[in-house]
Amino acid sequence: MRLATPPRPARGRARKVAAAAVLLLCAGLVQAAPQQANAASTRYEAESGTRSAGSTVDTNHKNYSGSGFVNSNNAIGAYVEVTVNAAAAGNATIAIRYANGTGANRPADVSVNGTVVSSARPFDATTNWDTWADSTLTVAVKAGSNKIRLASTTADGLANIDYIDFGASGGDTQAPTRPAAPTCSAVTESALTLSWGASTDNVGVAKYDVYEHGNKINEVDGSLTSDHLTGLTPHTTYNLTVLARDAAGNVSQASPAIDCTTSPSTDTTPPTKPGTLTSSNVTANSVDLTWGAATDDKGVTSYEVRSGDNVYKTVTGNPPGTSTTLTGLACDSPYSLTVVAKDAGGNASPASNAVSFTTATCRTDGGVPSSITTLSSDWTIPWGTYWMPDGSSALVTERDSFKVYKVTPNGTRTQVGSVPNAVTTDGEGGLLGVAVDPKWATNHYVYFMHTAAEGNRVVRMTYNGSALSSYTVLLQGIKKNRYHNGGRLAFGPDGYLYASTGEAQTPSLAQDKNSLNGKILRMTTDGRPAPGNPFNNYVYSYGHRNPQGLAFDRNGRLWEAEFGDSKKDELNLIKPGANYGWPTCEGSCSTAGMTNPKASWPTGQASPSGIAIVRNVVYMAALKGERLWRIPITGDTENVGTPTAYYVGSYGRLRTVTKVPGEDAFWLSTTNGDNNGSGEAGSDKIFKVLVK
Incomplete structure (x- = not known):
């Protein structure tokens, strides 16, 4: 907007102001009587927006709209910002009307809600200051208030900004092509x-x-x-x-x-042996441990609490602490623990002295895992498990083979078919959840969620007790990606089918109530939205990143386990119409209108998948965390007690937990044979765990 040629401060500032106005328009901060530009967009005059200090509203050029245009100050970072309100999350088109009579480009960063969506976007020269042009782009907006800012990236400031036409959700819906192999x-x-x-x-x-x-x-x-x-x-x-x-x-x-x-470390010197390890305050499920610090030529980065080759806990910090409370122990059980120091090169010290103790007698009302036995072996990524209504057997899916098996209570398995049209994503897609119709005895219906060529589907098949047939698509159009495909199915006490869907590595979809992704869906058995859904579509709850576990408690309430990104994994109590925060929140946050989890964990300790409820206790399988979490529900309230961990590192990646009908027990499956695990094909197992 302003070059130091003839001193045209009005022009330069006008340009900047206009630019600012454009930003304001885009952001919707422009509150002064927006005009209807056409049937699909709303016009926001730049002069009604917020602008940087030194920017002005000018009228010294022709052909502008409204009461003037914004001429920004000549500086890097000169801006115009507006707040727009979108009826729904999705894509919106913004057309920025500007003039640039200098003959030189005046680039600007366009940001939405603080994220730059178009870096150094060019605002090229127009014929003169009286000639206006449009710069149009499509941006993703959230439902409700959105701040759009146009900020100059050079000392010349912004072009003059006249107005912004803000289009309804829609616009660019074409995704980029797949990047070539890295x-x-x-x-x-x-x-x-x-x-x-x-x-x-x-x-x-x-x-x-x-x-x-x-x-x-x-x-x-x-x-x-x-x-x-x-x-x-x-x-x-x-x-x-x-x-x-x-x-x-x-x-x-x-x-x-x-x-x-990465290359092996050049550091080959391990830390020294930690000092004397002592234990105290032994309870039914925990113990306090203290040890002396180790030394290292480059610095100790962590301590591992171990029992043999199993790592029960890793203590980090700079420097890492020399004490911890180890929770999640089995009650009335003997333990022998040591501590090992590690450095950045992965070198491990000799183990400390061992401490031995026996945890106190079991006193938990809801019971605790008391024994675990191998029920069935030679599986490759068993993903979904669902019991038949009569309890005579369960159906189990294999993710990458697309096979479905009948498994009896004693562990005998028989393949009953495969699900047609299923494909993998070389990640977390494939044949996922399974659910059996509560009225199976009369209709013989079973349901699957799987990845197909166009996306993820919910389908129905007929199962006569020995074979599958009659593949029928109930719902498709659920976007897929390598990761974040959701996939869990469950029938609620209301007789409707609930399905969890991931946001397909596209976080904005989670907040879009018109999208099927990043949601828990609720539908009828013929594939229609269930009556009473909060938004009159399939959506039951939204704001989910990659929901996995689904289980109903004795009060008919739905609990859900969910993958976080890099901070927190979640256990949520699901309510119709509630927003669970992603991508604004990961774990608990104070953002109005978003629902906090009932419990959360660092992603390295969980990465949860399936859950089951036994005696009013949620049992949650952890993949990356390689453990089983026990989370007691506090009576009939919406609160939970302190989570404790079992089988830490003992069985690898734990995938699915399924209550055994009529017993205080559950089945627990592994997926060590997937692309995140270290096991070979056929290395996965299904265990039976008794609760006492």
Whole structure:
């Protein structure tokens, strides 16, 4: 907006003001009588928005709309910001009307709710200051209030901004193409460079997101096709994929995955043996431990509390602490524990002295896991388990083989068929949940959720007790991606089918009540939205990242376990119409209108999948955490007691927990044979756990 040629401060400022107005318009902060630009958009005059200090509203040029235009101050970061209210989450089109009579580009960052969606967007020269042009882009907005800011990236400030036309949700719905296969280079013990083939998009790629086993670890601008990752662990394999997204929030399918292994550490000196380990305050489920600090030539990074090869707890910090309370122990059981120090190179010290003790007698009202036995072996990623209404057998799905098995109470299994049209995603997609109709004795219906060519589906088949037939699609259009496909099915006491869906690595979908993704859905057995759903569609609750476990308690209330991103995993009590926060919240937060979890864990201790409720206690399987969490419900309230962990590291990645009908017991399955586990095909098991 203003070059130092003839002193045209009004023009320069007008440009900036206009730019500011554009931003304001986009953000909807412009509250002064917006005009209807056309049937699909609302016009916001820039002069009604918020602008940076030094910006003015001017009228010294022709052909502007409203009462003037915004001429920003000549500075990097000069801005206009507006707040718009969107009726629903989704994509919206903003058309920024500007003039630039200087002959030089005046680029600006366009951001929505603090996130830059178009970096250094060009606002090229127009014929003169009286000539206006439109710069149009599609952005993702959330339901309700959205702040849109236009900020200059050069000392010339913004172009003059006249108005912004804010379009209804819709616009660009085309996702970028899948990025080409990544490669690794410049690998060291703590860093590597990941490169990939560029995506294409009808509007343009705004960002590339880098994922490691389903968790986003970094992002780079859409103009780049490489990322230098730092802070990695030596001699560790990272399974990496890349996704492209455009300014509207459309996300591509994940690139092919690549395993990149960092170099072995050059540090070969282990820490010294920790000092004397002592135990105290032994209860039925916990013990206090204290030990002396170890030393290391480069520094101790953690201590591991171990029993043999099993790691019960890792204590970190800078430096890591030398005491901890170990919870989740089995009551009335003997333990022998040691402590080992580790450094950044992965070197482990000699083990400390061992302490031995026996936990106190079991006193928990709801009971605790008292024995675990192998029920069935030779599985490869058993994912869903659902008992027949008569309790005579259960159906179990295998995720990547698409096979369905009948398993009897003594562990005998028989394949009863496969689910047609199922495909994998080389990640978490495939044949997922299964549910049996409560009226199976008369209709013989069973239900599956699986990944198909176009996305994820809920389907129905007929099962006569020995074979599957009559594949029928009930619901499709649920977006898929390599990770975050949800997949759990359960029938509620109301007779309706509940399904959990992930946000397909597209966080904005979780807040869109018109999207099937990032939700818990509730439907009839013929695939229609269930009567009484809060938004008159399939959606029962929303704001979910990757919901997995579903279980109903004795009061008919629905509990749900959910994968977090990098901070917190969640156990939620689900209520119709409630918003569970993702991507604004991960774990508990204070944002109005969002529902906090009843319990949460660091992602390294959980990454939860299936849950079951036995004697008013929630049992939650943990994948990355490799443990079973026990979370007691406090009577008939909405509160839970202190979670405790069992089988930490003993059986690997735990996937599904299913109550055994008529018994204080549950089945517990592993998925060590998946692409995140260390087991081979056929290494997975189903256990039976008794609760006493």
